[in-house]
Amino acid sequence: MDVLSPEDNSYEDYYNAEGLEEFGLCKKTHVKEFSHVFLPVFYSITCALSIIVNFTLLTLFIKYKTLRKVLPLHMVISDILFTLSLPFWAVYASSEWIFGDQSCKAISLVYMHLQKSKEEYYLEGHGQIPAENEGKHGDIVTVQLGGFYFHFITDPLSFGSVVKEARTKLDFTKFAELLVARVFGYHSMESEHKVLQASSTKHLMGDGLVVMTQAMMYNLQNLMLHSVGSGDDNQWQETGLFTYSYNIVFRAGYLALFGNESVKSTETLEKAKEIDRQHSDELFKEFRKYDQLFPNLAYGVLGPSEKMEAERLKRLFWSTLSVQKMRSRDNISGWVSDQQQVRDEQGMQEFMQDRFMFLLLWASQGNTGPAAFWLFLYLMKHPDAMNAVKKEVEEILRETGQEVKRGGPLIDLSRDMLLKTPILDSAVEETLRLTAAPVLTRAVLQDMTINMASGQEYKIRKGDRVAIFPYIAVQVDPEVYPDPYTFKYDRFLTPDGNKKTDFYKGGKKLKYYNMPWGAGTTMCPGRFFAINELKQFVFLMLSYFDFELKNPNEEIPGIDIRRWGFGSMQPTKDIQFRYRLRF
Numbered sequence: 001m002d003v004l005s006p007e008d009n010s011y012e013d014y015y016n017a018e019g020l021e022e023f024g025l026c027k028k029t030h031v032k033e034f035s036h037v038f039l040p041v042f043y044s045i046t047c048a049l050s051i052i053v054n055f056t057l058l059t060l061f062i063k064y065k066t067l068r069k070v071l072p073l074h075m076v077i078s079d080i081l082f083t084l085s086l087p088f089w090a091v092y093a094s095s096e097w098i099f100g101d102q103s104c105k106a107i108s109l110v111y112m113h114l115q116k117s118k119e120e121y122y123l124e125g126h127g128q129i130p131a132e133n134e135g136k137h138g139d140i141v142t143v144q145l146g147g148f149y150f151h152f153i154t155d156p157l158s159f160g161s162v163v164k165e166a167r168t169k170l171d172f173t174k175f176a177e178l179l180v181a182r183v184f185g186y187h188s189m190e191s192e193h194k195v196l197q198a199s200s201t202k203h204l205m206g207d208g209l210v211v212m213t214q215a216m217m218y219n220l221q222n223l224m225l226h227s228v229g230s231g232d233d234n235q236w237q238e239t240g241l242f243t244y245s246y247n248i249v250f251r252a253g254y255l256a257l258f259g260n261e262s263v264k265s266t267e268t269l270e271k272a273k274e275i276d277r278q279h280s281d282e283l284f285k286e287f288r289k290y291d292q293l294f295p296n297l298a299y300g301v302l303g304p305s306e307k308m309e310a311e312r313l314k315r316l317f318w319s320t321l322s323v324q325k326m327r328s329r330d331n332i333s334g335w336v337s338d339q340q341q342v343r344d345e346q347g348m349q350e351f352m353q354d355r356f357m358f359l360l361l362w363a364s365q366g367n368t369g370p371a372a373f374w375l376f377l378y379l380m381k382h383p384d385a386m387n388a389v390k391k392e393v394e395e396i397l398r399e400t401g402q403e404v405k406r407g408g409p410l411i412d413l414s415r416d417m418l419l420k421t422p423i424l425d426s427a428v429e430e431t432l433r434l435t436a437a438p439v440l441t442r443a444v445l446q447d448m449t450i451n452m453a454s455g456q457e458y459k460i461r462k463g464d465r466v467a468i469f470p471y472i473a474v475q476v477d478p479e480v481y482p483d484p485y486t487f488k489y490d491r492f493l494t495p496d497g498n499k500k501t502d503f504y505k506g507g508k509k510l511k512y513y514n515m516p517w518g519a520g521t522t523m524c525p526g527r528f529f530a531i532n533e534l535k536q537f538v539f540l541m542l543s544y545f546d547f548e549l550k551n552p553n554e555e556i557p558g559i560d561i562r563r564w565g566f567g568s569m570q571p572t573k574d575i576q577f578r579y580r581l582r583f
C-alpha cells in the first residue's frame, strides 16, 4: 500500500457536516462574520485601555516602591507584553495572518507568556501576600496560560493530593477532550477512558503483553535483520541516530499494533514483509511531518501554510488507518481491534473511528522512538553503562541457550527474558527521568481546598486548572537526584543489584519520584509495552550491529523545550552515527 497516494482519496465523509453536527458542532458562519467586525474593535479598545492603565501603574511603581508589595512588578510587565501583541491579533481577526510564520510564532509566544505570580495572589489573599509567606518559594506556583489560571504543585510530597483527588473535584477528561478534538478531529464518546483502560489492561499488560512482545520482535527482526547473512548491509551506513532509532521503533510498533500486510494479497510471506518495510517507512516520514507541527498545533498557533499541511496529514492518516483498510490486514492487535469493536457497538460512525485510530497511533508511537534515541545515545556516550548492559544482554542469551552467529537462527526475546534485566531497566528509568516531561493537568470542577504535605491549605477556585510538572518539580531536583543532569545508569539500582525505589526530599521518602508515565487514572497504559520495545531495540542493536558515533566528542544535544508537557522530549538536533550488520 502506498501511503503517499492512498487509493481512496475521497475525504468527503470526514468533513460531512451531518456527521459533525451529531457531535455537537454548529455551523459558525454568522459567528465568524460577527467576529471579523467585533474582535478587531474589542482588541483595539482593550489595547488602548491596557496601555493607559499599565503605564500609569509603571510610573506609580517607580515613584512609590511600597506598591510593589501589593501588585508584583512582573505582572505589570507581562500585561504590557500581552497588550503589545493585541494589534497583531486585531489584524488577524479581521482578515488573516499576514505577518509571516516566524512572527506568528513570536507573537504567540508572547501571548502564552507565563504570568508567574506569587502563589497566594489568586488564592486566599486576592492580592494580599500573607506576611508569613512573603519571599518564600511556595508549594504552588500560579501561571496564566491561554486564559486559565494553572496552579502548579511544586512539592512532590504533595502530588498525591492531586493525583488521588476525586473526579468530581479534579477532572482530567475536559482538557484531554479539547486537545484531541483540536489535534485529531476526534470527538470522544461517553465511556472513552474506561474502554481504553480496559483494553490496555487486557492487551498491553499481563498475558496480553506476552503476545505483543512476540509481535514486536517479529517486526523488529523484519526491519532490522532482514538482510542478515546476505552481505547486503555489511558496509557502514551513516545516518542520524535520532532518525534511525525513531524510524525503527515507530515502524515496528506500528506494525505490531496495527497489523501486517495480508499474505493473501501478496504471493508470498517474503513479499508481504517487503511491503511492510516499505509502507511503514513511508508512513514514518509522514508521521514525522505531523510530529514537527504537533506543539504549535496543540497550542493552536499554526501559521496558515502549516495549518494546510496539518489538514493534509490528518486526512492521510485517517485514510491509511481507516476501519475499512484495517479489515484487510493480518495480525491486528487485540488492543486496536477491541477499540474498533466497542465503538462499532456504540454506533460511532466509521469516519470518527478512523480519527480515533490516528489518535491511537499517536499515543502509541510518538514517545517510544524518541526515548529509544536517548537511551541508545546515553549508552554510547557512557562506556561503563554500555559495557554493563552488554554483559547483561550476553548473560541472558547464554542462560536461554541462544547465540548470535552467522547462519544461525535469529535470537528471540520473550517477555520473561525481558523481566531479568535490572541494569537495562535502571538505564531506561534514568533515560526517562532525564528526557520525559509530561504535564498532568486537571480541571477544577468546584471550589476546593488542596492540602499540602507541609500542612498548608490552598483554596482553589472552580474553573481554574491544577497541574503537575514532575520534570522540574522532582526529576531534576538536586536534592532528590544529586548531580541531576548527569546520566548515571545505575541510579535506580540498589547496591545488591535490585530496583531502587527509595528517594528522599526534606528527609521524607517520596512516593512520586519519577513520573515519565504520568500518574493516577491517566497513567500511561502502554508503559510496560513501551519498556519492552526499548529493551528489544537495545538487545538487537547490541547483538547484531557494530556502531559508533561519527564524532565521539560531540556533546549530547539539548532538549527541544517546545515539547515540554507532551511526554518524551526530542533533541534540538540530530547526532550522526555509523552502523553495520556484523554478518
Ligand code: HEM
Pocket (backbone or CB within 6 Å): 176, 193, 196, 197, 204, 363, 364, 365, 367, 368, 371, 436, 438, 439, 440, 441, 516, 517, 518, 519, 520, 521, 522, 523, 524, 525, 526, 527, 529, 530, 566, 567, 568
Ligand atoms: C516511552 C514511551 C511512552 C511515554 C513516555 C508515554 C507517556 C505517556 C504519558 C505521560 C501519558 C499521559 C499520562 C497522564 O496524563 O497522566 C500517556 C498516555 C497514554 N499513553 Fe503513553 N507513553 C509512552 C508509550 C506508550 C505506548 C507504547 C502506548 C501504547 C501502546 C501508549 C499509550 C498511551 C495511551 C492510550 C494514553 C492515554 C491514556 C488515557 O487517556 O487514559 N503510550 N503516555
